[in-house]
Amino acid sequence: MRIAILGTGYVGLVTGVGLANTGKKVICVDKDEEKLNKIKNDISPIYEPGLDELLVANKDRIEVTANTLEAIKVSDVIIIAVGTPFNGDEIDLTFIKQASKEIGKAISEIPDFKVVVVKSTVVPETTEKIVKPIVLEYSGKTEEEVGFAMNPEFLREGNAVEDFLNPDRIVLGVSSKKVELILREMYSGYPDSTILVTNPTTAETIKYTANSLLALTISYSNEIARICEKLSGVDSEQVFEGVLLDKRFSPIENGNRIKPQFSTYLRAGIGFGGSCFPKDVQAFHAFAKKNNVDSRLLGGLLEVNKTQLEHVFNLGLTNHPGNPKKITILGTAFKPNTDDIRESPGIKLAEIALKQNYEVTVHDYIALENTRSHFNDKVTYEADPMEAINDADLVYVTTIWNDYLNYTDDEYFSNMKKGAILIDTRSHFKSRENRPWRIRIGVGSY
Ligand SMILES: NC(=O)c1ccc[n+]([C@@H]2O[C@H](COP(=O)([O-])OP(=O)(O)OC[C@H]3O[C@@H](n4cnc5c(N)ncnc54)[C@H](O)[C@@H]3O)[C@@H](O)[C@H]2O)c1
Structure with missing residues (x-):
């Protein structure tokens, strides 16, 4: 299984390194070339205990790139881990929408089934009412051809690596059984953690609650x-x-x-x-x-x-x-x-x-x-x-x-x-x- 992660910040990088540590091939994508260069040189752009070591240990399974289209094309699962700031009035979904467009464009020519996973923290219904319509519009595909999920992240900064490697729960807010099975496979390296399967909107609500x-x-x-x-x-x-x-x-x-x-x-x-x-x-x-x-x-x-x-x-x-x-x-x-x-x-x-x-x-x-x-x-x-x-x-x-x-x-x-x-x-x-x-x-x- 190959996984592309859009956004190589605190969540994206730790997720990438954590999944690579269980044998998955990961492509970390970011627009920030400085961040990517640091990772290429085995230096974590953020301070998190244990992250540098894990990055080096899993080097062979982690690629980093600014080429979003290529990364998405060759991946089975695409995780969105971009920022979701608050703009003073409401959540700012600019990065989420941009990432959704890029995913849609990239998969339009690819016949394979892909799963789009929202890991960023987003307000309820964002996956169903924002991400899904944009991806389907830009890809020209149907819901049968693309799967959607919301998989909130509960890591705590300062303990991020430890939290990701030993999750107390994995919440899979999925659009279908097929998507659930693919994500269970993605998390197969964490057999002892409790998995809660919900719909995407419930998963979004769990994170905020x-x-x-x-x-x-x-x-x-x-x-x-x-x-x-x-x-x-x-x-x-x-x-x-x-x-x-x-x-x-x-x-x-x-x-x-x-x-x-x-x-x-x-x-x-x-x-x-x-x-x-x-x-x-x-x-x-x-x-x-x-x-x-x-x-x-x-x-x-x-x-x-x-x-x-x-x-x-x-x-x-x-x-x-x-x-x-x-x-x-x-x-x-x-x-x-x-x-x-x-x-x-x-x-x-x-x-x-x-x-x-x-x-x-x-x-x-x-x-x-x-x-x-x-x-x-x-x-x-x-x-x-x-x-x-x-x-x-x-x-x-x-x-x-x-x-x-x-x-x-x-x-x-x-x-x-x-x-x-x-x-x-x-x-x-x-x-x-x-x-x-x-x-x-x-x-x-x-
Ligand atoms: N930081 C945490 O402890 C934490 C924990 C749980 C959930 N979250 C959520 O995860 C999300 C990401 O948080 P973070 O702290 O990792 O943010 P961050 O700002 O550290 O990283 C986001 C990254 O996304 C990149 N990016 C933006 N648009 C992109 C695009 N289209 N393609 C590729 N890369 C793109 C940015 O360059 C940046 O490096 C947020 O929604 C946040 O609420 C964060």
Whole structure:
């Protein structure tokens, strides 16, 4: 089986490498020649643990090209993994439509049955009402001659390779039994994962519902944390611990309690960022509105997320005894183990600070290069966290890089200026109690 993947970004590249790792021949297609050249030279254009190694190990089964037509012609399955940004009003399907046209044109002369799989996150009915009609129109083919599927991707950046190699679920939203069998063959290298077969629109809805639920939990936690902050002696961490002891969240089996991974979402923080949650919830909310559904929960969770940034920023300002001028952001990647800064809370916090004329210094372990492309000379860059904090009035720890825990409280304290305050915006530090020089969000009596 040969698979063409249109879009060699986070999802396309990891999918390509993951499928190649199970013996499938993969052609990664992108318009971005720089990306393709890096891959040709065995360098992953993105930072993901384990990706470089897997790329090299499967080199013989991975081709890369900018020639979309040729790649599609020789492939049995064509996966669409292009970006689907939010344009302010709704999901922007420009790249999806363009890819669909290219697929249609490429397969018009080819007699073989092809399957077109949408892996990009798209609002419900996109596969049926946008992709399918465009492909059929440009190819001149019938539904019997081309198969369609929607196969959402659930990988988490920073764990993308691990997630793809050990999927907790594979959702196949298919147009026919024939397509299901072909996609089961495509995923034959993952025999232990649960496969859920649905129609394409259900698959699209599953992806948005899953992301919205996680985002909702984050905003719920932050709203509760704000209440806790008003209560003397109340720590939201302990509140959530008490909630999670409910057997419905953490079942007790053979006397042992199973701690749900979900608990990491029920926690005070700076809010969600990244390339998925913000745009997906906005797109789902807009889609609901367009369909005359009052989706006030989706709207509310977005609002809480937006205001949480200001809230966290103000926590620093109101707790500082003097007149702070210099701000340091520790962590510009939207989460650890990635260099992705899209919608990153650390970046957004720096933007708020710059707008209010503070001097800003940033540190990150992996994302400094991307941060530099974003801010150019507007901020100061530091490769060493202790150097980054030593002249700041306010330090915000915004990414939970484990490496930030390599330094003791004393090291932080002694490297900071007298009177400076560190705001642990992610409840990251192991020592839970607040100190005069360090505050943690979600805790009362600052
Ligand atoms: N990043 C994630 O963690 C993640 C997880 C699950 C789902 N998704 C979804 O997957 C999709 C892709 O996300 P991403 O983060 O990989 O995006 P990305 O921006 O990293 O990559 C998209 C790539 O598509 C390329 N492209 C655009 N049009 C093309 C075309 N016609 N032919 C070939 N290449 C083309 C771009 O050059 C770019 O390299 C989005 O819909 C996203 O919501 C992303």
